[in-house]
Amino acid sequence: MQIDILTLFPSLFDSVFSQSIIKKAVDKKIVKIKITNIRDFSEGRHKTVDDKPYGGGAGMIMMTPPIVKAIEFVRSPKRLRRVKSQKIILLSPQGKVFNQKKAKELSKYKHLIFICGHYGGVDERVLKFIDEEISIGDFVLTGGEVPAMAVVDAVVRLLPHVVAKSDSVENDSHWAGCLASSVYTRPYNFRNLKVPEVLLSGNHQKIKKWRKENARRTTLLKRPELLKGN
Numbered sequence: 001m002q003i004d005i006l007t008l009f010p011s012l013f014d015s016v017f018s019q020s021i022i023k024k025a026v027d028k029k030i031v032k033i034k035i036t037n038i039r040d041f042s043e044g045r046h047k048t049v050d051d052k053p054y055g056g057g058a059g060m061i062m063m064t065p066p067i068v069k070a071i072e073f074v075r076s077p078k079r080l081r082r083v084k085s086q087k088i089i090l091l092s093p094q095g096k097v098f099n100q101k102k103a104k105e106l107s108k109y110k111h112l113i114f115i116c117g118h119y120g121g122v123d124e125r126v127l128k129f130i131d132e133e134i135s136i137g138d139f140v141l142t143g144g145e146v147p148a149m150a151v152v153d154a155v156v157r158l159l160p161h162v163v164a165k166s167d168s169v170e171n172d173s174h175w176a177g178c179l180a181s182s183v184y185t186r187p188y189n190f191r192n193l194k195v196p197e198v199l200l201s202g203n204h205q206k207i208k209k210w211r212k213e214n215a216r217r218t219t220l221l222k223r224p225e226l227l228k229g230n
């Protein structure tokens, strides 16, 4: 998979993408991540990328031309060898709210392009050049960079051979429509809080059954609405 991120703040991605699972996926060449500075596609001496809103009002709005030119650059055939499936996504608080189902869907693409807005958002005409708007929740952040990191992380960990054991993402919350079961590690007894005995029994059938029941109980307790229809 190739992921292109278009942003005005490339260095924000440095630490998040150079550690842990994403770094491993990049090192194993499972994913290629490129960060492109939208400012490189602005015109004029001052490299302007934003301007005052028409009609007045607060905040600066990101201009259409640099964003569209950056999209055209990352899509250019010279840069990419035969990309079969491609999706251009604008991170926006106005998009559909991201979830695990969307992460699974995006993990099937060969090329994802993420556009990070900033300031007062992007000129409405940018929407004509994208496939989809994605939000990470009903709140407003300063920029699309943190949402892009969240979406990229969720997608990359679903790519084959990224997470060590092939079944571990399948045991995660939201994979099968409910939450994951409770987990414990050493010490066995912490201030008289003990690990459930069944997990020490060595009986794999019993442990499997306990985990299934525990996942259902946890979901019922914390997110009962997820079980509707199950």
Ligand SMILES: C[S@@+](CC[C@H](N)C(=O)[O-])C[C@H]1O[C@@H](n2cnc3c(N)ncnc32)[C@H](O)[C@@H]1O
Binding pocket: 090, 091, 092, 093, 094, 115, 116, 117, 118, 119, 120, 121, 122, 134, 135, 136, 137, 138, 139, 140, 141, 142, 143, 144, 145, 147
């Ligand atoms: C301050 S916000 C602009 C919000 C815009 N004025 C509005 O009310 O819709 C700047 C940028 O942050 C990003 N952003 C903010 N909240 C987001 C969210 N919940 N999900 C995804 N992106 C978000 C978007 O890229 C947006 O263009």
